[in-house]
Amino acid sequence: MQKQLRWTAIFAVMLLALAACTNTGGTSQSASGSAAASTSASADTGDDPEAVCAADEFGCVEVADGDPIVLGTALVITTADADLGQDSQYGAHVAGDLRNEEGGVRGHMIEWDDQDDQCSAEGGTTAARALVADPQIAAVIGTSCSGAGVPAAQITSEAGVTMVSPSNTAPSLTDPATHEPFYARTAHNDKVQGAAMAQFACEELGVTRAATVHDGSPYAEQLQQVFADEFVAQCGGTITGQEAVAPTDTDFRTLLTTIAAGDPELIYYPIFTAGGALMTQQARETAGLEDVELAGADGMQSQTFLTTAGAAGDGVYTSGPDLAFENELYQDVFLPAYYELCGCDATLSVFHAHAFDAANIVLDAIDEVALEGDDGTLYIPRTALRDAVFATSDYEGVTGTLTCDENGDCADPKISVSLIGNGAYERIWPED
Amino acid sequence: MNDTMLGRFYRRAAGLGLLGTLGAVYVALIGIVERFEPRNIVTGYLTLGLLTAALVVFVTAYRATEPPHSWGIGPPPRQHVLGAGVLAAVIGAAGVALFLVLNRALPLDAVLVNANDRMSEILGLGLEFPAGALALLGAGLAFGVAAGGLRLLAPRFRGPLIAAVVAVMLVSLMEPFMRVVLLQLGQNAISGFFYQSGGLTVPGAIIVAGAVLAIGLANSLRGEAVRERVAEMPADQRRGIQIALFVVGIVFLLVLPQLIGSFLSEVVGTVGLYILMGLGLNIVVGYAGLLDLGYVAFFAIGAYATAILTSPVSVLGWGLSFWVAIPIVMLIAALSGLIIGAPVLRLRGDYLAIVTLGIGEIVRILLLSDALRPWTGGAQGILQVPPPEFADIDFFQPQNLYYPILAFVVLGAFVAISLANSRVGRAWNAMREDEDVAAATGINITNYKLLAFSLGAVFGCIAGAFLAVKLGSIFPHNLNLLVSITVLSLIILGGMGSIPGVIVGAFVLVGLPELLREFAEYRLLIYGAVLIVMMLWRPEGLIPSAQRKRELREHEDDEDQWAHQTGVPTAMPAVERPGP
Amino acid sequence: MRLRLPERLSFVDLILWGLRVAIVVFVLVGSYATLSQGVLGFDGWRTLLIVGVAQGSIYALIALGYTLVYGVLFMINFAHGEVFMAGVFTAFFAATALADSGILNGNPLFGLAIIFAVSMVTSMVVAVILERVAYRPLRRAPRLVPLITAIGASLFLQYTFRSLYGSGVRSYPTIEILTGTFDIAGVPIQKTQVVVIVSAILLMVGLYFFVQRTRTGRAMRAVSEDKDVAAMMGINVDRVISTTFAIGGLLAGAAGILYVFLFNSVSFSMGFLPGIKAFTAAVLGGIGNIVGAMLGGLFLGVLESIGPFLFLDGLGVPSTNQLRDVVAFTLLVLVLIFRPYGILGRKE
């Protein structure tokens, strides 16, 4: 054993020496920290691809003639939230398939490299690294969960890969102080959804006392905080209590009894389906909460909630993206393709339309900035692509008319409130 | 060989055949056959999905050809070996065929999620119903003959043959790793020749199998001679070879990240974190014999302490540099090890396991709770944890963060080895074997347990610190019990108390699932299976430390079982028997 | 001669004493503060008590499995939570089939009997197979080995059922006769809670007489005294241990259905946390002691539902309900440190 020790000691010394003088050139990506967005340099060098690509800080994606344009996705397709990610993935793929039917973009077919963000910081990091390492990836649709979004946005921005998220709603991702240059999203900001439900509660329901419950996820905790602040600020209501549960909890009666003691008129619990259904059932059974309004958010808007909550679900309000897109693109074109792709007859979750729009925005941007080389190779300058996406305005998407601001918020902030009645979500607010 | 012996031999073979069926059906029903199907082993011919089911039947058939321990009078005659193999394999295949019939008749997929048509199609070798079943029986026959043949082969040939087959599978599974490495080295041609859509090409497979077979044969035929020549080689010449190997090892380790690109460096970095934790838990469980199921508590404390100290937006907002924060984190680690360890270290075995599990959960919930949100950020976690700075190297890139992690892993291994061979290591060994007698020979049990616990805590916290820096942000949700169980599984697989064991365990149980996404979904199922199988088949682990091999090799020396029994059980504190 | 005063009060004793004082002070101050605020009225506390008793009786039933197995093997069956899950997760399919065919609500007693039977038999089979495959070969192995196998078995069973039945969370169809409340002495109590408490007591009394009065019960007690001596008395030790696991499984299967009456949600990971809590109850009552398991279960259930609000709310701690598991695990740690032999056990 003594011999083994000497070797490790010598090795340690050599290692420290070498670590000190590691040159930074080893990696292909530029070593500068999170690169500030440099404006695209393509304008003045005309459309000579080599010059444009050389001028672009992150270079170009080179797609040889006949090769497909590859887009990456980083969505949660394993763990308990798999429905959320799978739903978005189908939405994005439908956008690609529709383009391919019309001959693809600039004659190149669209293909996907699907990674799993595992709805965690570790998963987001691994997925982003895998996509960034492949130079063929032009842009990324992802991530599903905000927790995965934070590290993924940093990694993709450092490599100059544009990433558009269909379902990240955490405000910090598009907060000017912490916004990563190559990150945008078509999902609405939680501030919007929380405020919308507060406004609905005040004006429509005339509620003045409310309690909130979250399940420890960044999404739910953020939503209930915004709701509480807006409820007090906007209509002078009082918050009788802010409580929390664990996603694995099954007994809510204890919590509901303590909430009942503060006699709120409305309970806002923007948590996910499993906990939401149980809480709804047990709230109906709790003494003192007989005539309390129950309100949730888009995390509970799913088919499984209706079946598991059963009769107790009737009369529950849920906020969420305004899904009643009457336009025929959603009903007659998107949904049939979606059902055919997923082999199911109901959408798995609520963010498929946002993924569809995100993919279309990226594909349009590629079409706009791509340059043809004389040998037929397509060059897509990365910074130009990013700027084209951020320049999107009044884009007629399925989720509304989308305009991206300089911090990456592209969602059309149309939030609607639905009332659950006889086994379905009926949109009741706003009326227009 | 009289009839009753023969009867028993064949009955046993039939039983193993049934076991083969159960195994194959189990593998199909949990969806491995369907999920692994897209991954080719030999493109166009053999896929991983079908291979796993087939492997189960083949292994049970091969087991059937082996005479039971109590046989005693030499191997059974040739034809019976073949007969037993065929019987087992055919029963196995017939069972699977029966299951396919059942699956068509009954709506099993209403209950069992994976009992769908796609799975039946794969298991039925892609053929329609009657043909599929017949094909299965044929395959069973072939497997039986192969199993019997393999058993009859002289060991000299059998070893290399098995090695060749395993090599083909491993090289094929390593496809994502090799493709990126070859890409990085600009060797697209070679990559194109060997690999195609995720698996080995036929010529590629043949070359790999041929090469391994040749090496194996050479080794078994002239291996002895080579080993002798090396043995009598003069000491300094042998030392020369050792130094050469060592230098090659270092150079490889230092060049590795540039070789494998950023994604694989990220994976190797994660494996490095788990090696660090493995080294720490190895001291607690492997050396001192304290089964700690709450090791994630120290991982979390390290991560949060670093995040709070270094992030400019944390409650302290000091924004210290990583290198200044690390010693403070190590101090916090030692302290938390003492505070958590002190009250619980008098407990033994099961009780200590469950208490540490409880403490791990308490720490996780508190970090997540609104009560501590002002300090730990609650559900929002702590963001903007800056990477370490050193001579303007961008440590956010995994290729660069790899080096500090490697440095701490080497340091950790050095500390662990030094302790193992010292007076402290002997005291831990003695304590693990018999606590009362260790006290009676002058060892202060509580102090040495606390020492092991605190050292383990320091390792865990350093790994946590690197996690915080690697992700750039810390959320409490993934710092849960599964981390503790992952670390426990990797030291059990590698071998409790063995440093090389921890390293191998980490690469297999943490590295592999990151590379092969199919495995990721079954990661925890595989961990559970690893813990059970290792304890039943090889409790001392894959690369056991000498001390552990003597300790856990129970059944070899049966005669002193009784002596072992008479020793006073060190198990439970004296407790009251059930019933009034 | 070096005369050194023997250090009586070692570092560890200091921390233990500090812990004792801190806990007592904390509980008293917290309770006083909450009660003085008087936020929750009398019937509020009563509801919490009823919820606690109902949940506690489920913990007690599962705890019996731990106590029985511990009695004969001196080992904690970490995978017992999964045995509990296996039964009720499998019975879900039976329940949906019965509901769709109208039998469940048409002839509820018969329907419930089938659901209980499916759950109890499945749990029993899983428990017996678990013992035969994972624990029997390791009976002579060093202390750590079967413990690690049990942890492995717990993970393996959890993720096997996840792959077999899918990872989603399901809920049982509603059973009409169990909805609504009973009025007992003017106090409206959920029907499900009453059924759970009564069934738990019946099962426990049944088990108690089984262990004390029947031949198998006597054999179980003999094996728990000394396996080797019992073997010499002609008791087939392996069969007795297998029976013990079977009985533990049956009780866990029944507890599963009762659990669903209270909290109608079923998933592959539903067994782990109740399993740990049931172990806490078993130790709290005095591991190996059947009556102890019941007392331990009830005490833990009540403490878990009343504790967080009572101790923490008065001190202004936000979202006390989020810390319910912290209270349960703190109780586990304290019991194991200060009174590992439990309420009914004796320090030898």
Next chain:
Amino acid sequence: MPAGLTDGVEQATMTDAAADEVEPTRGAIMVVRSLTKRFGGLVANRNVDFDIPQRSIVSLIGPNGAGKTTFFNQLTGMLQPTEGEIEFNGVSIVGLGPHQIVELGVGRTFQNIRLFSDMTAMANVMVGRHSRMKSQWYEAILHLPRVREEEEATRQRARELLDLVGLARRYEDESAKNLPYGDQRRLEIARALASDPKLLLLDEPTAGMNPGETGRMTEFIGQLRRDLGISILLIEHDMKVVMGVSDRITVLDYGEKIAEGLPEEIRTNPQVIEAYLGKQAHA
């Protein structure tokens, strides 16, 4: 007797205080006053007074279940007395842990051999020397020369003790559990001697030995006192051994001391015979 013993092994280094001459002097190395131990209702020892003079060999005899081992375990800290006082070299050891008592200079063996069965014979003895070693865990990590010297000295001392008890050199690196029964007994004594005890407690050292081995062990015990100048307390059933080597014998029955004195007096003491052979022996 193994060669190593007779041809003048050099005088073992006495780590502490006076190296007085061979004969037992007055003044007890250990004094026990009215020691009582109760397990719930059962009284294992009832106010036993007992002392072990310096450099003497005292035997403790009595029928099975007389409370000998319980008494033994209280002297070594494995059990805490319910009442009574135990002093070793003037220092009270009640309330001390076993490792503190070993440090003061009390070594012991066990009735049914409890060696670290999977550690080598050498390792067992080196662990025995644990309380006499100074190197700390951080010194081991830093590989200070002092640590290596101490390890080498300990190994050397262990080899001397293995020779002293007559364990063959080839057993050194063998697992303790693989040694023959007699050698395991000797190894356990070597391990006890490793902490340079001033008082050695032997719990039935000749149990399970044939007459030849018993004779050698008896001679060895006498020789330990002579060469190493340590006092020895012996629990033993074999009267030949007790009579052969003890300076003084104490008899316990039902937890009480019923007789104490020179071997001759005890042999003819009616109470002792009655305790051993029961009433009818008299008739």
